[in-house]
Amino acid sequence: MIVVMKQGATQQEVDRVVHLIREMHLQDHVIVGIERTVVAVIGDDRYKDQSTIESCPGVDRVVPILAPYKVASKQSHPEPSVIPIPGPLKPSVGGRKLCLMVGPCSVEDRSLLLEVAHAVREAGGTCLRGGAFKPRTSPYQYQGLGEKGLELLAEAREITGLSVVTEVMSIDQVDLVARYADVLQVGTRNMHNFNLLLACGRAQKPVLLKRGWSATLDEFLLAAEYIIQAGNPRVILCERGIRTHETYVRNTLALAIVPAVKRESHLPIIVDPSHGTGRAYMVPSMCRAAIAAGADGLMIECHADPEHALTDGAQSITPQVFAQTVKELRAIAEAVGREI
Ligand code: PEP
Ligand code: MN
Numbered sequence: 001m002i003v004v005m006k007q008g009a010t011q012q013e014v015d016r017v018v019h020l021i022r023e024m025h026l027q028d029h030v031i032v033g034i035e036r037t038v039v040a041v042i043g044d045d046r047y048k049d050q051s052t053i054e055s056c057p058g059v060d061r062v063v064p065i066l067a068p069y070k071v072a073s074k075q076s077h078p079e080p081s082v083i084p085i086p087g088p089l090k091p092s093v094g095g096r097k098l099c100l101m102v103g104p105c106s107v108e109d110r111s112l113l114l115e116v117a118h119a120v121r122e123a124g125g126t127c128l129r130g131g132a133f134k135p136r137t138s139p140y141q142y143q144g145l146g147e148k149g150l151e152l153l154a155e156a157r158e159i160t161g162l163s164v165v166t167e168v169m170s171i172d173q174v175d176l177v178a179r180y181a182d183v184l185q186v187g188t189r190n191m192h193n194f195n196l197l198l199a200c201g202r203a204q205k206p207v208l209l210k211r212g213w214s215a216t217l218d219e220f221l222l223a224a225e226y227i228i229q230a231g232n233p234r235v236i237l238c239e240r241g242i243r244t245h246e247t248y249v250r251n252t253l254a255l256a257i258v259p260a261v262k263r264e265s266h267l268p269i270i271v272d273p274s275h276g277t278g279r280a281y282m283v284p285s286m287c288r289a290a291i292a293a294g295a296d297g298l299m300i301e302c303h304a305d306p307e308h309a310l311t312d313g314a315q316s317i318t319p320q321v322f323a324q325t326v327k328e329l330r331a332i333a334e335a336v337g338r339e340i
Pocket of ligand 2: 105106275301311312
């Protein structure tokens with residue numbers, strides 16, 4: 001259940017509700033909104049007596065929550081969350097401004113990374129993506145530069161001002177990656193790695209959570225719930241395509257999740273059409289479709305020499321195509337009340 005306090009309820013009244021929840025051996029999660037405070041009750045509250053809480057001073061109403069997630073649900077937090085990202089360009093995800101996170105699949109070498117970073121900045125991107133630790137299907141494929149890659153990303157931030165988004169694959173990498181990155185990326189293969197989610201929940205950086213390629217909406221939002229519950233409310237969702245019977249594309253980009261997330265959750269959602277299609281020529285159209293559908297931003301793979309990219313060249317667009325795509329996106333953004 002969710003306890004919605006009256007507008008202007010006092011701290012004492014909120015404390016009283018929290019006390020009663022704990023007496024019921026349930027957990028509380030207090031969310032202070034712009035208009036009013038809401039207390040989410042965590043745990044199995046099906047057999048608890050709501051009326052004690054309902055009759056407390058300062059309580060407006062108690063709403064049962066049917067969805068399995070609570071702190072990620074819109075009921076507990078009716079206003080959309082805007083997640084600020086550290087960095088001199090002050091990017092954020094979820095507000096009027098769209099957030100473009102662009103860069104190579106993997107960090108390969110300094111000059112390629114800087115070339116793309118400059119182009120991203122010039123065309124209107126505010127975040128640089130790039131994997132230093134790469135989750136590869138085969139152990140014989142390129143595994144990334146590790147900490148050296150993180151250093152290069154940090155240097156690119158220093159030079160261009162772009163904030164850095166990079167993947168963390170295991171619990172023991174969280175502190176290291178958080179020292180260099182502005183956003184911790186949890187990849188599709190790790191969406192169900194609950195211990196990693198909890199570790200990201202204890203980190204002091206926003207988390208970009210990619211949808212597991214076979215995850216349902218509920219599973220996706222429950223994964224976000226782990227991070228928020230562990231203490232980090234700064235979660236950005238990312239649709240990156242799911243596995244279906246279709247083999248023409250690498251993944252099927254399930255854009256319908258955008259309006260679904262907007263209805264069920266307060267969390268922002270961006271779309272990754274690169275992994276969502278696997279084909280560079282489809283990326284600009286799917287970028288346009290994602291923004292038209294209400295996405296809060298995009299994650300795009302971009303490489304100056306895609307034919308020689310060490311990873312995911314086939315789905316990487318060039319800086320020129322990216323710049324052209326941004327021009328087209330500006331018109332669509334405006335049509336849906338957003339801006340780049
Ligand atoms: C990535 O963005 O670098 C990546 C590996 O994506 P995903 O986890 O969606 O496959
Ligand atoms: Mn990739």
